[in-house]
Amino acid sequence: MEEIYDLIVIGAGMAGVTAANKCGAAGWRVAIVDALPYGGTCALRGCDPKKILRRGAEIVDAAQLMQGKGIDPHGLTINWSDLMAHKRGFTDPVPDKMEKGLTGNGVETLHGAARFTGTNTLEVDGKPYEARRFLVAAGAMPRPVRFDGADLMIDSTEFLNLKALPKRILFVGGGFVSFEFAHIAARAGAAPVIVDRGPRPLRAFDPDLVEMMIERSARIGVELQRETEIVSVAENGGVFTVEVTSGGQARTIETDLVVHGAGRIAALADLNLEAAGVTYGDKGIAVAPHLQSTANSAIFAAGDSADTGGMPLTPVAVIEGKVAASNMLKDAQVAPDYAGIPTAVFTVPELARVGLLEAEAKEAGHDVDVRFTDTGGWYSNYRIGETSAAAKILVDKSDGKILGAHMFGPEYGELINFFGLAIKLGLTAKQLRSMTAVYPSVGSDLGSLL
Ligand SMILES: Cc1cc2nc3c(=O)[nH]c(=O)nc-3n(C[C@H](O)[C@H](O)[C@H](O)COP(=O)(O)OP(=O)(O)OC[C@H]3O[C@@H](n4cnc5c(N)ncnc54)[C@H](O)[C@@H]3O)c2cc1C
């Protein structure tokens, strides 16, 4: 064993890099390790590349909405390999940039798979390291699913690297990944089918708006099969036969590609956490509210591999990375503030949420004023030819504060941010309405939604 580090961070995604930079800049002796190129899921295999591919879908959809209104969408197609090259123009430089940023903050960058060997020791590809503190920021991986032929599915990373898009695509599970990818694929000419075992997908979103989004998805050729279980997948000459059951009836679906969209679990299996005496499960390492392991005080966790009150999202990974670093540096016990963190499913148009769902607000005992507005006929949607859009704003009748905001429509993934700020700062609907927005802009619809 050579030197003892103040901190070793496992995982160079948003949580790990945020924490390593902060502790390195504060003068700690820090090392960070990743088995893959630096950048993590969001920048290399998630949010950012996904939204670049979505740009193609946005353009096709925008033209289709304006058909008969001065735009001829016929002949407008997505060139998949050019769009992929555009994506790589962003992703390729990420690892180098990120590593340089870390080195600039005095952080030592290691490459390889980390594995604990004791309560404060680990090895990276067989080489031993010792530290006073560890941050586990190992992210998440596709949830292992148990049906015959499950290994024939591709995962989200492989989808985002597809060389060509086949015509028929079946998505297993009706969550973020499946709906976002299906919306991209449909605009690129594919016929996507989403198979979900539950009665209603996207349970973290407002049920009325989810149904509106499903109806809009059907109009662009995305088929949803609810309460349907996958029994098996078999492949023959590049064609997949997916056996499913619904309502006790078995049937088969033929497709050209099967994509895993059945959820993700914390990627902890290879870390040998038993050697470190750490408690963990599918949601991540069991941590106290201030992100320190409940079983080994040397270990903190953040992001998708920490079992916290935050959703597995990039802004949460960043906040937790910052808070974990600050708690380690100051020997403090501050808990992250998750209030007002918005999230969006980047279908076209998008479905967004911040704060409480209507059912959650009522269960929590709030006297809720539910302000639902179908905005399909509003000027900002008329202008672009969109007819499917709505918002549901939840206001506490007792004090006028915003409890939650739920939106489905073009640019609502931007508009939701105002509601996030209002919730974080505890603003009332009246205070939020006092904002003057650029006119005409989607932001200028905000006042009328309240
Ligand atoms: C397809 C997709 C789209 C998404 N889109 C969005 C979006 O639009 N908005 C949003 O907010 N969130 C989105 N997410 C979620 C978001 O990407 C994650 O919440 C976020 O990236 C988590 O960051 P993290 O730092 O916790 O983990 P990660 O970024 O996953 O980083 C973990 C790193 O740890 C490394 N690692 C793991 N185990 C070891 C080991 N033993 N040794 C060495 N290294 C190891 C991994 O290689 C990885 O690089 C998306 C996720 C996916 C899959």
Ligand SMILES: NC(=O)c1ccc[n+]([C@@H]2O[C@H](COP(=O)([O-])OP(=O)(O)OC[C@H]3O[C@@H](n4cnc5c(N)ncnc54)[C@H](O)[C@@H]3O)[C@@H](O)[C@H]2O)c1
């Ligand atoms: N825009 C974003 O912010 C974004 C995008 C993608 C992913 N993510 C993050 O990644 C996480 C994982 O996303 P995801 O889409 O993989 O999962 P998810 O948890 O959003 O949805 C998974 C769905 O699959 C269903 N399911 C599970 N097993 C099944 C099976 N065997 N057969 C049929 N259906 C099955 C579940 O009932 C659920 O509806 C998300 O929770 C989110 O935090 C975020």
